[in-house]
Amino acid sequence: MASRLRPLVPALRAIPRTARLASIQSPAVVARRSLSLKSFFTTRKPKSDPFTSQFEPVLEPANLFHPLSKSPLPPIRTKAEWIGKHGNCPVCKEHTVEEKKAPVFECPDCGYPTHCSEEHYHMDKENHKHVCGTLREVNEDEHDLRSGRHLKEFEFPGPQNRDEAINMSNWDTFLYTRGFNSMNSERSMRHVSHVLTYPLTIASVLHQASPYQLGKDLTVEGLKSLAALRHTLHPPVLPGLTQSQDLRVKATHTVRIFCLGARAESHLPPHIYMQLAYLFPATSFQLHFIGPDAIPPHTKSKESHQHVHYEQLTFVYDNSRYEAYHAEAGPFNPYYDVFFLFSPGLAHPATKDMWKPTIPLLLDTKCAIFGTGFDEQDVMNDVNEIDSAGYELDWLMKPRENAFRSLKHEVNLTDVRQSAQCNWGIWGIRGRRYDVKSAE
Template identity: 80%
Template sequence: MASRLRPVLAPALRILPRTAAARVSSAAAISARRSLSLKSFFTSRKPATSDPFTSQFEPVLEQADLFHPLSKSPLAPVRAKADWIAAHGTCPVCKEQDSHSHSHSEISEAAETEKSKSKSKPPTYECPDCGYPTHCSEEHYKMDKEHHKHVCGTLREVNEDEHDLRSGRRMKEFEFPGAQHRDEAVNLSNWDTFLYTRGFLSMNSERSMRHVSHVLTYPLTIGSVLHQSSPYQLGKDLTVEGLKSLAALRHTLHPAMIPGITQSQDLRSTATHTVRIFCLGARAESHLPPHIYMQLAYLFPTTAFQIHFVGPDAIPPHTKSTESHQHVHYEQMTFVYDNSRYESYHAEAGPFNPYYDVFFLFSPGLAHPSTKDMWKPTIPLLLDTKCAIFGTGFDERDVMNDVAEIENAGYELDWLMKPRENVFRSLKHEINMTDVRQSAQCNWGIWGIRGRRYDVRPSDQ
C-alpha cells in the first residue's frame, strides 16, 4: 500500500525539507497500515479537529424531549411565559360563571367589577396534554375539558415548536439559498412548490415548515402578489382593476432582458428601476434581519428595492440607535425605518407613481377599537396616491372586520383583490396570552384596494 502511495506523494515530497518529507512518508505509511486493520472497521474514530461551524451547536434539548409543561420547562424564557399567563390570563370557567351571574343581577358597574375580581382566579393549573396553564384548578379543567380539547392540540404544537426553536440545535431550515439563475423558474403556487423550486433544503417535518413560513411570510406575501407567476388570478381573486394595477407594477418589476448581459453575470448589479414598498404600521415585519427580505429580491433580480417601514414600532433589528429615521443598505435593497405616524411621513415620501410604488398594511387593525382612529387620517392619503394598497389579517374575522370598516367609511375606491386566504400565510399559530383558547396565524388573509380612477371620455359632440 505504501508503495502505491509514493507516486502520488512524490511531487509534494520534492518541495519539502528532507526531514519533513520523511515525516510525511512515515505518516502515510502508518495511515496506510491502519486502514487495513480490522479494528478500524468496528471502531469509530473522532476527527482530530471538529468542524468549528458545527461544534457551536450544542443542543440543550433533544428532539425526543421537546414537550414540557411551561412552568417546569428547562428554559427560563418559557417558564417566564407561564408566569405571565398565570398573572394576566383568565380561567374560562370562572369567566363564564362571572358572566352568567352578572347577567342575572342588577348591580352597579363598580360593584360588578369588584365581584368579578373576587370570583375570577388566575389560570395556574397546567393541562397535562398541552402543558399550558389553562384553568384555575383541576376541578375547573375537568369541567371544561370538552371545550379545551378543541384547542389542546394547537397549544401542544406551539409548546413543542417553542422548545425546538430554543433547543440549541443547528436550524438547517434557516440556511436559505442565494440568488437563482435567471433560466430557473420559480413556482409560487404554495409553500411546498416555492421552497422546492428555489432550492431550499428539504423540509423533513411540518415543524420545520412552520418555522420557515413564520419568518418568510412577510417577503413572500409581497412577492406572491407582485410576481408575474402570482397564484392570484383574474376573476377568482383579482378584479379587472386589480389586474391593471399589478400590470403596471409588473411592467417595472419584469423588464425586458437587457442586451449585452450574459447568463453568468450578476443581474443584481444591472438593476435599472427602483420599486418602493411602504409597510405602514410596521411591527414584526420591521424587526426581521435584512437578509430575510433578499428572498423577495431574488424573485426580481433586475429591480432595486426601497422598503419603507413606517410606524411607532418600526425599529431596525439588532440596533440600539434611538434615531427616528434610519437607512440600512443591503445589496440591492435599501431599508428605511421611520417611527413617525404616516400622515407626517406622506409629504416627505411623495410624489407617488403606480408603476413604482405599492403599500402593504400587515394586520393593521383598521376596525379594532384601539387602532381604528389612528388609521382614519391615513387611508384617504393612501387612496389619493392611486397606488395599489394590500392588507392582511390574523384570521377570517379580522380580515372581514377591516373590509367592513373600509366599505362603511364611504371612500372612493376600487377593489383590487377580493378578501381571501393568503397562500403564503404563516403556518405557525400565535397564542393569545390572556386567553389561550384564542390563536391566530400571521397574515392569514389578504385583500387589496386602490383610490378610484375615472376614465376620461370625450363628450358627445
C-alpha cells in the same frame, strides 16, 4: 509539476476537513445563505473551533414536550408566569365568578396553564380539547426553536438562475423550486413560514408567477395595477441576451414598498428580505417601515429615522405617523410604489381612529394598497370598515386566504383559547381612477 504541487499538501492537511469540503462545493450550495437563530435561543456558549458544531443541543427531538412552568428553558418558564398573572380561567370568566382566579393549573396534554384549578379544568375539558392540540403544537415548536439543535431549515438559498422557473402556488412548490433544504417535518415548515411570511406575502402579490389570478382573486383594476408594477419589476431581457444565459442584470430600477404600522416585519434581519430581492434580480428596493414600533433589528439606537443598506435593498425605518411622513415620501408613482398594511386593525376599537387620516392619503396616491389579517374575522372586519367609510376606491383583490400565511399559530397569552396565524388573509384596494372620454 509534481514538485511545484508538493508544498501545497502540508498546507491542505492543516486546513480542517469541513473547510476543504466547503471550498469544493457547488456554486448553488456555496450561495446558500445561512440564518442562525441559535444566538437568540441557545443558552450554551459557542465552542472555540469554528469548523465544528458551535452549540450542543439542550433538548433532544424526542424530548420537546414540557409543561411551561417546568420547562428547562427560562424564557418559557417566564411565559408561564406571565399567563399566571395576566391570563383568565375560562370557567371563571364565563360563569362571572365574583373572585376570578388566574390560570395556574397546567393541562397535562398541552402543558399550558389553562384553568385556575383542576376542578375547573375537568369542568371545561370538553371545550378545551378543541384547542389542546394546537397548544401542544405551539409548546413543542417553542422548545424546538430553543433546543440548540442545528436548524438546517434556516439555511436559505442564494440567487436564482435566470432559466430556473419559480412556482409560487403555495409554500411547498415555492420552497422546492427555489432550492430550499427539504422540510422533513411540518414543524420545520412552520418555522420557515413564520420567518418568511412577510417577504413572501409581498413577493406573491407582485411576482409574475403570482398564485392570484384574474376573476378568482383579482379584479380587472387589480390586474391593471399589478401590470404596472410588474412592468418595472420584470424588465425585458437586454438585447443580445437570452433567458437561458445565466447572467445577472444590474438593478436599474427602484421600487418602493411602504409597510405602514410596521411591527414584527421591521424587526426581521435584513438578509431575510433578500429572499424577496432574489425573485427580482433586475430591481432594487426601498423598504419603508413606518410607525411607532418600526425599529431596526439588533439596534439600541433611539433615532426616529434611520437608513440601512444591504446589497440591493435599502431599509428606511421611521417612527413617525404616516400623515407626517406622506409629504416627505411623495410624489408617488403606481409603477414604482406599493403599500402593505400587515394586520393593521382598521376596525379595531384601539386603532381605528388612528387609521382614519391615513387611508385617504393612501388612496390619493392611486397606488396599490394591500392589507392582511390574522384570521377570517379580522380580515372581514377591516374590509367592512373600508366599505362602510364611503371612500372613492376600486377593489384590486378580493378578501381571501393568503397563500403565504404563517403556518405557525400565535397564542393569545391572556386567553389561551385564542390563537391566530400571521398574515392569514389578504385583500387589496386603490384610489379610484376615472377614465376620460371625449364628448361626442
